[in-house]
Amino acid sequence: MHKAVAPPEVSAPSIMRALRDQPGLVALLGDWHDGGDVVAFRPARLLAPDEDPFAALAALPVHDAAGDNRSSASPSPDSRAAVFGGGWIGYLGYQLAGHLEALPAFPPRPTPLPHHHLAWYDHVLRRDVRLGWMLEAVRGADPERTARLRAVVDSALGRPAPAQPYHCGPVGSDVSGAEHAAAVQRALDHIRAGDVYQVNLCRRLGATFAGDPLDLFCAGYEALSPRFAAFVRLPGGAVASFSPELFLRRTGRSVLTSPIKGTAPLETDPAALAASGKNRAENIMIVDLMRNDLGRVSEPGTVAVDQLAAPQPHTGVHHLVSDVRGALRADVTDGRLLGASFPPGSCTGAPKVRAMEIITALERTAREVYTGAIGYAGPAGLTMNVAIRTFEFAGDRVWLGVGGGVVADSDPMDEAHETLVKARPLLAAVGARLDEALGVEWAEHAARAARPEPTMGVFSTALVDQGVVQCLDDHLARLAASAATLYRLPLPASLRADVVQAAAALSGAHRLRVEVAPGAEGLAHRVTATALPAGRRAPWRLVPVTVPGGLGAHKWADRRLLAAESGPWSPTCDPLLLDTDGAVLEAGRANVFAVLPDGVHTPALDGRILPGLARARVVAALAAARIPVIEGPLRLEDLHRASEVFVTNALVGAHPVVAVDGVGAWPPGPMARLVSPRRPAPRPAPAPSG
Structure with missing residues (x-):
């Protein structure tokens, strides 16, 4: 067995930085082939722009029933682990839709990219978590070429390869928010006329760019860790994709597609997204479309929906994700599979051809790689992402397509704002910002959602461990106080019993949301549960956001104010709320503590912050340990002087903060461990039997 070219801990x-000057550099990072990252360079062949990519993919040997087609793949020269070897790697641009269907002429293309870019790589570097980075090859690869490529890698990794600076100018849009909303309204006219059920409308954001696109990709990947990241170096340009969405994965004759439709900011309740009629309609329509696409090439009766409209967290947002699976007919090639399903239905609408005709009429700028597909096809199978969350580069320009599905009950201005909700976490991750016009557009939308709407209700979030709600009395007491203050109503008589009953059915650790809102006959209530991820919880990062007056002492169901401040939010990245005077208030989901020389500081309960239940327990624990607790004003400069910062809530207890953007960074400290409530870490729910 050959030695690894680098240990597995090398990122x-x-x-990629070490190989940045190599021609044809590509990378597939994330959930591609057996979860192993793939990097390749110096392809053996580049498909010419006038060649048919579907024909090239159809020329691959037909896969067998047992699994991947190993008849044309060689065992890895460097590994006995799962073989990738090589294959076609690159992209299929949205423009190829015009080769598959009779569509009207596309809108103008300010900076055209090739309709496709596919190269055949007979060698790849693949990261095996046990063995390290291995050099693999397809069957029949020239041993001398293998040795030469190995020497290139060894030489490159033997030299320092730091990140290099790059710069994105202010990011503008090809259309204003009002213009995009007008296009949405025209799409709604088509829907209400029965012309189409759903249309996916997009706008293009763009900026000047200086530097190497590879460095932007690396920065974005390290900040976001998307599921299907991809980088493709082009002559005079590049593509950097941070896609969360799987278009197609073929393993043997089994094919899977996982369309994403339905979006809500990460600050909102995923159960509310799952219950949203508008968002579920978006998803279910595309599931039906993808069932139809797979049905064109699958054995009769084999197309099935494994998962329907399940909420999942992604960068800055929750999405609804479905899984559709089929068994391909024995004569179906990868080219035929893609020809039957391209472009991805989640980015067109339904019916697909009519939706694409409307897209062509309504969008200002033609799509390039965006909403096409990026990935690989070869001896190891086929995996393609949906080319969303994707930066495209040519010359001194970079652009990013953003959009969403329009259905009958879509609101045009909300659809325009959703494009920026999706874009801002990506721009923040790569160090870019909106230009003045888009900044004004964002601020105007935020102003319309200036304060929470009390009639939408209040809620409390409790930890459930093995069927038992932790601190249930405290959660219900706080809800009762809010209900009495806001609505002058008592909690529903059945609420406690309903909460206990819902929790008793849960195995493992869960987040339980208990919500009450005024109804026709007193307060209505809803109880929803979400399983907590297993494993060690990563420390948090906080991003300062100004919220005049704070959110107050109630836990509002209306989270639009925080949603309007969308950032790179994730389970470990939260907004740090500041008042207009610069006072630190709280995090979006937690109270804040700072360890200073004179004691542990936390903002006072002055009506601007939530009286957190974990906060109260931590304050009591500090007092019992004779550690000074100062409840009073706290400012960003105080955090800068702190030796430790931590947050508290019912789910994480006391949890370390390792960074506040623009303020400072700290290692996890002893105080959070000292005062954190003693409770077990989340355990996964057992898999269902049978």
Whole structure:
């Protein structure tokens, strides 16, 4: 067995930076082939722009029933682990839709990219978590070429390869928010006329760019860790994709597609997204479309929906995700599979051809790679992402397509704002910002959602461990106080019993949301549960956001104010709320503590922040340990002087903060461990039997 070219702890961005000058550099990072990152360079063949990519993919040997087609793949020269070897790697641009269907002429293309870019790589570097980075090859690869490529890698990794600076100018849009909303309204006219059920409308954001696109990709990947990241170097340009969405994965004759439709800011309740009629309609329509696409090439009766409209967290947002699976007919090639399903239905609408005709009429700028597909096809199978969350580069320009599905009950201005909700976390991750016009557009939308709407209700979030609600009396007491203050109503008589009953059915650790809102006959209530991820919880990062007056002492169901401040939010990245005077208030989901020389400081309960239940327990624990607790004003400069910062809530207890953007960074400290409530870490729910 050959030795690894690098140990497994060497990151994919480090490998890419070392090979940045190699021709044809590509990378597939994330959930591609057996979860192993793939980097390749110096392809053996580049498909010419006038060649048919579907024909090239159809020329691959037909896969067998047992699994991947190993008849044309060689065992890895460097590994006995799962073989990738090589294959076609690159992209299929949205423009190829015009080769598959009779569509009207596309809108103008300010900076055209090739309709496709596919190269055949007979060698790849693949990261095996046990063995390290291995050089693999397809069957029949020239041993001398293998040795030469190995020497290139060894030489490159033997030299320092730091990140290089790059710069994105202010990011503008090809259309204003009002213009995009007008296009949405025209799409709604088509829907209400029965012309189409759903249309996916997009706008293009763009800026000047200086530097190497590879460095932007590496920065974005390290900040976001998307599921299907991809980088493709082009002559005079590049594509950097941070896609969360799987278009197609073929393993043997089994094919899977996982369309994403339905979006809500990460600050909102995923159960509310799952219950949203508008968002579920978006998803279910595309599931039906993808069932139809797979049905064109699958054995009769084999197309099935494994998962329907399940909420999942992604960068800055929750999405609804479905899984559709089929068994391909024995004569179906990868080219035929893609020809039957391209472009991805989640980015067109339904019916697909009519939706694409409307897209062509309504969008200002033609799509390039965006909403096409990026990935690989070869001896190891086929995996393609949906080319969303994707930066495209040519010359001194970079652009990013953003959009969403329009259905009958879509609101045009909300659809325009959703494009920026999706874009801002990506721009923040790569160090870019909106230009003045888009900044004004964002601020105007935020102003319309200036304060929470009390009639939408209040809620409390409790930890459930093995069927038992932790601190249930405290949660119900706080809800009762809010209900009495806001609505002058008592909690529903059945609420406690309903909460206990809902929790008793849960195995493992869960987040239980208990919500009450005024109804026709007193307060209505809803109880929803979400399983907590297993494993060690990562420390948090906080991003300062100004919220005049704070959110107050109630836990509002209306989270639009925080949603309007969308950032790179994730389970470990939260907004740090500041008042207009610069006072630190709280995090979006937690109270804040700072360890200073004279004691532990936390903002006072002055009506601007939530009286957190975990906060109260931590304050009591500090007092019992004779550690000074100062409840009073706290400012960003105080955090800068702190030796430790931590947050508290019912789910994480006391949890370390390792960074506040623009303020400072700290290692996890002893105080959070000392005062954190003693409770077990989340355990996964057992898999269902049978």
